[in-house]
Amino acid sequence: MSKDGLMASCSKKIYFDDICEPEQVAKDFFEAGRATTNMSLNNLCEVFNGRLVDRRDKPIISCLEFIRECMMKRIYNVLKVQHKCVGPLTPTTTKITKKNEAGTTQYITYSCGDEKYQVKGPWNDQHVVNMRERVCSCREWELTGIPCKHVIFVLDNKEDHGECVNELHTYVHKVHWLQT
Structure with missing residues (x-):
């Protein structure tokens, strides 16, 4: 039975108690000092991976060139936002x-x-x-x-x-x- 089917057939409490490890989903188990976010996902990696999906079948040089261009655009956009900031924080x-x-x-x-x-x-x-x-x-x-x-x-x-x-x-x- 898939997780979706299991989720539909039992309550959320049973699902999270028996299927999910609390160490993976509960903030109580996050290591302090290791990460400076209280999110368990890294959206930046997801977005970057999504952009690479179409280019994976291309030759390696083309793929690396695409990655370089993406990083240049990202750095430029971040610098534009930084110049608009007032104060020392993001x-x-x-x-x-x-x-x-x-x-x-x-x-x-x-x-x-x-x-x-x-x-x-x-x-x-x-x-x-x-x-x-x-x-x-x-x-x-x-x-x-x-x-x-x-x-x-x-x-x-x-x-x-x-x-x-x-x-x-x-x-x-x-x-x-x-x-x-």
């Missing part, structure tokens, strides 16, 4: 940080000492932020390299209490900077 990273900043209005933070903070949300959700190790218990900062709303709230709270806080972009992983 446009996508800037958009994500602004969205995270907007979501920090209803949090309460408690200092636990040693650069650790408990952040309590409006729905009684709680997270621990360790500023020294740059880790939040929601794991978004660890997985993406972009500070989550809990981290941004801690930074805002520290600044409100007169502590010296660097600019937000200094807490973003270097892969999200325009320089890289």
